[in-house]
Amino acid sequence: MRLGMFEEENKYYEKNRESLREKYLGKAIVIVGKSVIGAYDNIGEAYKETLKNRKPGSFCLKNIPIDPEEAYIEDHPRLTPIRWPVHAYAET
Numbered sequence: 537m538r539l540g541m542f543e544e545e546n547k548y549y550e551k552n553r554e555s556l557r558e559k560y561l562g563k564a565i566v567i568v569g570k571s572v573i574g575a576y577d578n579i580g581e582a583y584k585e586t587l588k589n590r591k592p593g594s595f596c597l598k599n600i601p602i603d604p605e606e607a608y609i610e611d612h613p614r615l616t617p618i619r620w621p622v623h624a625y626a627e628t
Contacts, residue, residue, distance in 0.1 A: 544569055545596035560600045567596045 545567040549556065556565065556572070564582040566574040573595070576582035582597050 541593070542596040549596075549598055556598075557600055562600065562602045564597060564599050567598060568594065 548567060548570045560572070560575050563575045563577065564579045565572050566576075566582050566586045568590075574582060574586060576585060579597055579599055586595050586597075
């Protein structure tokens with residue numbers, strides 16, 4: 537696993553958080569570089585579908601929840617119960 541994994545994707549997400557929230561409210565998005573390459577109903581579906589065309593570790597998943605409180609929790613995973621990972625990667 538490389539250092540700074542998903543650094544570019546996370547910067548893109550933070551810079552565009554509000555516009556992404558408006559466009560993808562209630563969806564799970566797949567980010568590669570500075571682009572959203574897919575939007576799905578949930579993280580599990582996003583991961584499963586993206587794996588059909590991309591290798592694990594080559595994409596970043598973000599949840600865009602409807603509830604703003606949930607958005608805060610999603611960005612601070614230590615405060616949440618165990619659930620699907622926000623980022624999908626595999627060590628190589």
